[in-house]
Amino acid sequence: MIIRIITPLRRIARRRRRKAVPDEALRAEAKAWLIPRLQELAASHGFTYNKVFIKNNVSNWGSCSVKGNINLNMQLMRLPEELRDYVILHELCHLRQLNHGAEFHTLLNSLCGGREKELRRQLRNYHIGANGASAS
Ligand SMILES: [Zn+2]
Numbered sequence: 001m002i003i004r005i006i007t008p009l010r011r012i013a014r015r016r017r018r019k020a021v022p023d024e025a026l027r028a029e030a031k032a033w034l035i036p037r038l039q040e041l042a043a044s045h046g047f048t049y050n051k052v053f054i055k056n057n058v059s060n061w062g063s064c065s066v067k068g069n070i071n072l073n074m075q076l077m078r079l080p081e082e083l084r085d086y087v088i089l090h091e092l093c094h095l096r097q098l099n100h101g102a103e104f105h106t107l108l109n110s111l112c113g114g115r116e117k118e119l120r121r122q123l124r125n126y127h128i129g130a131n132g133a134s135a136s
């Protein structure tokens with residue numbers, strides 16, 4: 001009787017812990033990697049942003065506000081490094097072009113060494129699911 005009651009509760013607790021730890025670890029990893037990398041890429045290409053936030057949403061890899069704040073999704077840590085850089089550079093370019101017009105793509109392409117289309121295509125192979133980004 002006791003076992004029957006305790007076992008499911010333990011199982012739930014264990015499941016909660018398993019889910020919570022990787023998320024926190026991923027967030028810590030994202031903060032430690034994405035923020036310095038953003039600073040580095042911004043400095044080397046002459047961009048000035050306002051604040052940076054690490055998010056965990058399912059709607060986008062990153063975003064840039066009119067106030068110059070950059071949001072980066074912690075799920076970026078599940079992507080290859082060059083795609084993380086691509087997303088960071090994409091958001092930095094929005095500091096100068098708050099749209100996806102021709103000038104935006106010209107600027108982004110120049111910062112990606114002419115590989116913007118190729119990297120954009122590669123990024124489409126990944127999606128941000130409810131359980132984090134995964135390759136499809
Ligand atoms: Zn964009």
